Amino acid sequence: MHIAEGFLPWQWCLFWYIVALPVIAYGIIQIKRVTDEHPESKPLLAVSGAFIFILSSLKLPSVTGSCSHPTGTGLGAVLFGPAAVSVLAAIVLVFQALLLAHGGITTLGANDFSMGIVGPFAAWLIWKGARKIGWSSSLAIFIAAVMGDWLTYVTTAVQLSLAFPIPTFEAAFVKFIAIYAYTQVPLAIAEGILTVVVFEYIMKLRPDILVKLGVIKSEDPEIVKARTEAV
């Protein structure tokens, strides 16, 4: 998922920076507007960012026996909205590069584009769409998390094969996708299951937070059910 420092040729580093920057700028404007209106949301956004970082440093047992960490993009996007996540993800990626040697500074633009923009936006759209057609929140968040992850990998594979189109873009893409299919597809499903477990716990323990974040409406039958169970 993380493209390492030095992996991409400089032209592509620059290109992905230019692509990612307008979205990050839009996210910053959004965050600025929210924090100007509600000053109490600033510490909240900061702890959310720290939460995403911790999430990505947890090791997850996977079906294939290998271990990897969740990306947190799906959960983050559903809870905080994709625009805010694009900014938080950029900050998290800098911390990951400096504290854990994951990713890098020159590849920050490319990594933020795949993990902070494409993944969260896809997850958020799927979540909204699935809720609109009346799917249960558990199913919707599962699909959102899994698809968010998969689209992140597809984006990364596209970025890598654009940088190394050998012998052609399509052939390189097939090679990169083949690797991801073996290692990451089970991981995405694992993250999907974990996201569902997490979401159901939050729903059970503090449904009011989800209502306040606008994830779920207060008159939602699932919230009403959770509330009556709590009583």
Next chain:
Amino acid sequence: MFELTLDGYAHSNELRNLNPYFKVLFAIITMIVSLISTSPIVPLFIFLFFTFLILFEAKIPIKFYLKFLLVPFTFAFITFVFMAIFFGYGQYVYDLGFLNLGVSADGFNRAALVFARIMGGFACLAFLALTTPMTELFAILEAIKIPKIVVELTMLMYRYIFLFLDEAINMYHSQETRNGYSTMKKSYKSMGMLVSNLFIKTWLKGEQTFIAMESRCYDGSIKTMNDFGSVKTIGIKKFSLLILFEVVLCAAVYLSAGFHIL
């Protein structure tokens, strides 16, 4: 599972008192030179040079440095093998003997270049991470006109990462001592509980922090002390050394452009 002692070294190494602007300029410019190089020579030199600086100038223990480099090195090595086999044109110089796979000169050279660039880039990154405390980097972010809201979020996040990490470790250990990770099913349940509890706790902390800040006259901006020097305090001598170093590196990049190992 959770290792973040890096911050301690950033605060206590021998290059700690060097002007942070100098260190950042040095690391970032060298990183870019390593990136634009078309032969593996300059990136490998950068790797060796920065390793020397980290071990003998900053006096970071070699064991810790190697641990930091283990992740990128493993990744770079896998990339090297993968690219050498799958990303080359032309005749094989070495045939693997199955599935018609082999290593061509073109693929090997490309793999060597990417490997060298990754190692060179990470040595610069390690230099930055191990010698410069985050708090000084925040001041630089502010100085290069990154929006204030982003810098503030970054500072708060940095603080909370360590607090939550502590909490996560405690929860993880107590779950583990109660056989919480003994089977796959239990692992998912435990991990789910850990993450959701962490989320609820982070939410509460966020609310409490705001109350605490507001009772201390928080007006929407966090004020910090910036006495880490500036670009101007780097000094002519160091600055010209920096320029000279980078110019020599660029010349080396230019001269070694046609070099291939195979």
